Amino acid sequence: MEDTTILDVKNLAISFKTFEGDVKAVRGVEFSLKKGETLAIVGESGSGKSVSTKAINRLLPKKNTMIDSGEILFEGKDLLKCSEKEMQKIRGNDIAMIFQDPMTSLNPTMQVGKQIAEPVRTHKGCTKEEAKERALELMELVGIHSPKQSYKSYPHQFSGGMRQRVMIAIALACEPKILIADEPTTALDVTIQAQILDLMNKLKKELDTSIIFITHDLGVVAQMADRVAVMYAGQIVEVGTADEIFYNPMHPYTWGLLASMPTLDVEETNLYTIPGSPPNLLHPPEGDAFAARNEYALAIDFYEEPELFQVSDTHYAKTWLLHPDAPDVTPPEEVIRRKEKFEMLHLGKGQSARVGGEAIGSHS
Structure with missing residues (x-):
């Protein structure tokens, strides 16, 4: 692992406007991520894990969200000051996300192969055939059987574990520098969960991708993390190596x-x-x-x-x-x-x- 900081979050504070008042969801959060490292962020539901990481990709709802303070420095560039056009070039290309439930993220009317190929065409300017070849490579890489046949399948024809592999393939399509995984195995049974975690560890080593892994499951943390940040009530209350935690x-x-x-x-x-x-x-x-x-x-x-x-x-x-x-x-x-x-x-x-x-x- 290189000792190069690729992401640095400083004094991040986020509030949500509600009818009852402002909810201080994130309160002065600070953490960093090194190249090739897996950082696990762990805590109860509502502790601010997902809010903090969605802010990195600027995916929080604009209508009622306030960034009260902070910087999110990606390779030295403050993402909070980027325009939406600049963020569109970063999302999926440099920083990609895997969400908890693939059925709410995948398009049910679109073939899975085309969904994997789409970010390649968007960010890399490939031809349709080049994007398809890249999609087939990714399907094989994440362990989807018979890629050429599976390319034309729809999400409902896949099992939960296979759908999550599709999500990982989409996230890895442009070989991002950072992969944010927001509880990606919560809805899976323990056998499939173990396969997905092994896959992510394997891909991390092969592609030298940095990972932020959000979870409430400390068993998953022990298998995945180099470092761990423990969040409570919108703050990081402890951070250290996996062994230290x-x-x-x-x-x-x-x-x-x-x-x-x-x-x-x-x-x-x-x-x-x-x-x-x-x-x-x-x-x-x-x-x-x-x-x-x-x-x-x-x-x-x-x-x-x-x-x-x-x-x-x-x-x-x-x-x-x-x-x-x-x-x-x-x-x-x-x-x-x-x-x-x-x-x-x-x-x-x-x-x-x-x-x-x-x-x-x-x-x-």
């Missing part, structure tokens, strides 16, 4: 996500759940947005927002528990017990399982 998590919200992840342990009958629900972002709370749900909350959490404390060169967490004067807190037993299980189930294939030899939760 899984084996040395620092934020109580990350602890809750890890503890609530199901495992294959048959003795566990009750799944841990994070108490309460996310705050109403019409009126974001003072202090730490997670404080009301946090059993480890300190008094300061309820009136002063924590800074992003540095744990290592690559690991940061937005929690007062990392302040030098904070009491030493041990993560929930569920997080500690899952440590070795994560290693066996998800990170056992050639990845290191510990960060600097530290135990989970140490922040001395």
Whole structure:
């Protein structure tokens, strides 16, 4: 992986106008993406994952959306300042997206082969025959059987897994520099999900594409990500390498996500759940947005927002528990017990399982 930053999001804040007021959906989000890297953005529904990434391709509704602040620098160019004409050249060509449900993204009246060929003709100026040849190559690349026969098929004739492969082929048609995958395997069964994830990892290596992978499934994160950003209530509350997030998590919200992840342990009958629900972002709370749900909350959490404390060169967490004067807190037993299980189930294939030899939760 090259140590070249291809995307840099700085202080991004986005609001939506509603009849009740302005919903502060994204609040000061910052993250970067390196060439050839997979960054997973994880969090509950409504945490701001999809809104943040749709802003990259300027796909948010214009009528009620306000970009309150921020920059989205793609190869040094601020996408928020680009005209619509400039964005049309970037979308699909330099930055492509795979959405959660292919049936709502694919044209039901158009042959799948032509849908794959369309971005090639639009962005590359190819002839009809050249675009068709490229589409057939892509269909073979993503594992669609008998491309010449399948080219003339319609979306309803494909299974869910095959439709998602079509979406990946469309996204890869112009060999984009960045691929944004917005929960692309949520609607698929676990066997097909595994095939799609393996395919994306394979294509990433072959094409050297950078990927932003949006999900709420930490099992998927363990298989896909080089780095992980954890989002809550419109903010990134922890960011680090996959190993750091899984084996040395620092934020109580990350602890809750890890503890609530199901495992294959048959003795566990009750799944841990994070108490309460996310705050109403019409009126974001003072202090730490997670404080009301946090059993480890300190008094300061309820009136002063924590800074992003540095744990290592690559690991940061937005929690007062990392302040030098904070009491030493041990993560929930569920997080500690899952440590070795994560290693066996998800990170056992050639990845290191510990960060600097530290135990989970140490922040001395």
